[in-house]
Amino acid sequence: MGKATADITMSLDGFIAGPNDRPGNGLGDGGEVLHEWVYGLKSWREPHGLEGGATGEDADILDEAMSAVGAVVLGRWMYECAEGWGDDPPFRVPVFVVTHDARDREDKGETSFTFVTNGIESALDQAGAAAGDKNVSIAGGASIIRQYLSAGLLDEIQIHVAPVLLGQGKRLFEGTGGDQIKLETARVVDSPAVTHLKYSVVK
Amino acid sequence: MGKATADITMSLDGFIAGPNDRPGNGLGDGGEVLHEWVYGLKSWREPHGLEGGATGEDADILDEAMSAVGAVVLGRWMYECAEGWGDDPPFRVPVFVVTHDARDREDKGETSFTFVTNGIESALDQAGAAAGDKNVSIAGGASIIRQYLSAGLLDEIQIHVAPVLLGQGKRLFEGTGGDQIKLETARVVDSPAVTHLKYSVVK
Secondary structure, three states, X not given: OOOEEEEXXXXXXXXXXXXXXXXXXXXOOOHHHHHHHHHOEHHHHOOOOOOOOEOOHHHHHHHHHHHOEEEEEEEHHHHHHHHHHOOOOOOOOEEEEEOOOOOOOEEEOOEEEEEEOOOHHHHHHHXXXXXXXXXXXXXXXXXXXXXXXXXXXXXXXXXXEEOEEOOOOEEOOOOOOOOOEEEEEEEXXXXXXXXXXEEEEOO | OOOEEEEEEEEOOOEEEOOXXXXXXXXXXXXXXXXXXXXXXXXXXXXXXXXXXXOOHXXXXXXXXXXXXXXXXXXXXXXXXXXXXXXXXOOOOEEEXXXXXXXXXXXXXXXXXXXXXXXXXXXXXXXXXXXXXXXXXXXXXXXXXXXXXXXXXXXXXXXXXXXXXXXXXXXXXXXXXXXXXXXXXEEEEEOOOOEEEEEEEOO
């Protein structure tokens, strides 16, 4: 496999969703402001079956992140949110769901969902095998990204900082009290809509 | 006065100090990693009475932020931490301390401390009058910056994002549950040591 990466939009005050996030309301109350930068982009609209959209730096970064992904790992929570995406989810690569509940593999459109009950390391191994030379994206939610970070299994994290203070909601970094994790700035790109901060995790 | 600004270093996971921060340990346990980017800069060392130091983009940004400041507002907590800075604190402008305890004005070196007991608005008014055309820096701690933000009294905020996940400590943004606050990206500058994110607060 390539790298294990995470790619997520966060408000400047650290939230990745507003309050009351749940399946059907995955971004929480008022959380759609986080993703305003993305909805108008061609590279977001296309895989979601929508026409048109903007090109440019933000679109290129989204496209770069998505085209590098050969397999995806999701937490159970994020999968439940993603269930609302219907019969053709936008992943279009093998998806591995970390869960306690054994289930048969599901195929929806070009996306497969494999349910992994023996932990995050196994999920990454399976996703890595499926990804070939490409990256494995730890696509969320927050909890599973934190678990991979804490376990030293994440190579790279890209945070898209939305220019807003949500004031409440679900945090990406909960402050779990663990050791410090050092990062190395890999790239910073800013546009009026969002600032893309890409870091390598120092191991 | 010019603008009401705040300028503070934060870890990517939102902490401005490690745990157990207190006067004498203002950055908390393990928090000095946040300010690693600053200690070696000429524009930091000079006002702290130290010789030498690096020039360049990070130094310029620090210098820009400091030279624009005509007066400073501190919370009581930050003042208590600052008391440890001795007889010649590095502010060298009039400082207004928001507190419940009335005290006489103190002069230490080129810095004066005026204690304001009738609220943040009054402190900003007094600091504004003292600042002339220059900016008023709401210099911390976190609580006083949040109070000015919530009251709609802050014009600009610059966050220096240190490439580290502290995992625990004191947050800049506590998630007080208030309304969303929209920001406009004013400038982004990155170096290997730190990323400077400057925002205007949309009112």
